[in-house]
Amino acid sequence: MAYLSTTLKAVSPFSPLVKKHNPNSNNNSALLAYHTPNPTSKQGRSVIHKEQMFVAVHGVPVLVESSWRLPMSDVVVVRKKSAFLERSWNSRDVRKLVRVVGVHLLSLLAPFHFNWSAFKLCLWLSLLIIGICITLSYHRNLSHRSFNLPKWLEYLFAYGGVLAFQCGGYENVNDLARAPFYRFLHRTFVLHLMAYALLLYLCGGMPFLVWGIGVATVARLHTTFLVNSVCHIWGTRAWNTPDFSRNNWWVAILTLGEGWHNNHHAFQFSARHGLEWWQLDVTWYLIRFLEAIGLATNVKLPTEAQKKRMALI
Ligand SMILES: [Zn+2]
Ligand SMILES: [Zn+2]
Incomplete structure (x- = not known):
């Protein structure tokens, strides 16, 4: 042993x-x-x-x-290790904690403000935000530069991250031509969020606010966290990576492809996470569609030689 x-x-x-x-x-x-x-x-x-x-x-x-x-x-x-007691807290962590606790408290009101339009809004927002803003834009486009988009589309997708209560993706953008836009978004993040909340409230009252911001954000947060917890414990490994990353099919379904996490750790530059034909990766299908209509360019994938080098057996 x-x-x-x-x-x-x-x-x-x-x-x-x-x-x-x-x-x-x-x-x-x-x-x-x-x-x-x-x-x-x-x-x-x-x-x-x-x-x-x-x-x-x-x-x-x-x-x-x-x-x-x-x-x-x-x-x-x-x-x-206690994530609370053994961590050095800074003001940014505290702000994040307030936001996370806030949306959880808001989502607790969900049963009291249920209606079907609010529920459908929540589903659509969760899908759009997870699929496009977080997975496709923040993660594969901005963090890993797995492919390029025209500026206007890149900005549009990234702006959606505001709706996801997240502005961290912007910090990965170092290039000077685009940095001012992301710096502006980062500084005005709370204002955009407030405007978005007000808009939802005006359109559908408290049910839209509770389901569109509270429940949708909580759902998005927890499915995102699954990748970093479940996908480092349960699942299969195909690649020789020096970590615990696993490929987990049910997390891949919930996160539109991010559950193929061992693939991702092995080839972080790859726009495609579900590398086998049967590995469902909805975000990759979206990228392929954008590539087919000429919007996504320089789409990166691992070569056969790279796969051979990383294979476990
Ligand atoms: Zn990981
Ligand atoms: Zn990554």
Whole structure:
């Protein structure tokens, strides 16, 4: 029996932090290890026998006092870390916390303000926001530059991120020609959000506000978080990446393709996450459509040689 270890990032896959993959970051949620019967497995970098009660974390031996295996997974939690107490809070974190708690409180009012139009609005907004603004725009277009869009379309999709209560995607844009637009959006983010809330309220009263902002945002937040929690614990691995990333089909359905997370960690530049024909990736179909009508260009995909290099077997 052997343990392979690494740390799991507690940030959203759509967050710019993920690009840095800083092992010394203060924000790792837990210390995890692989439980594997085969010490020569290619799944990790370091192997240490359990009897020694140490695991290697980025090359540094760490004493293991207790551990437990996550159900239906080969991932072992070595040390639990409190995301609240063991993190260095800054004003940005606090603002985010207020926003997240706020939308959760708002969504609690949902049963008291239910009507079918508000419910349909919530479904459409969740789909559009997750599919286009977050997954296609923030993640694949802005964070990883997996493809290019004409400026007007890139800005339009990115603006939708405001509706998702998220402006983090803009921080990935470094090029000087586009930075002023994103800086403007970032600074005026709260104003746009307030205007959007007012518009929803004027169109459909409290039901639109509660379902269009509260429930839709909570649904979007939690499906996004699944990628970074579930997809590092449950699922299958096809590529030799030095992390816990997994391909998980049901998360891929909920997140319109982001659940093929082992594929994504292996080829972060790829516009396509569902690399097999049967791996449903709705965001990729959208990108292909944009490419077919001449709007998406320079669409990046892994080559056969790159796949061969990363394959587990
Ligand atoms: Zn990513
Ligand atoms: Zn990940």
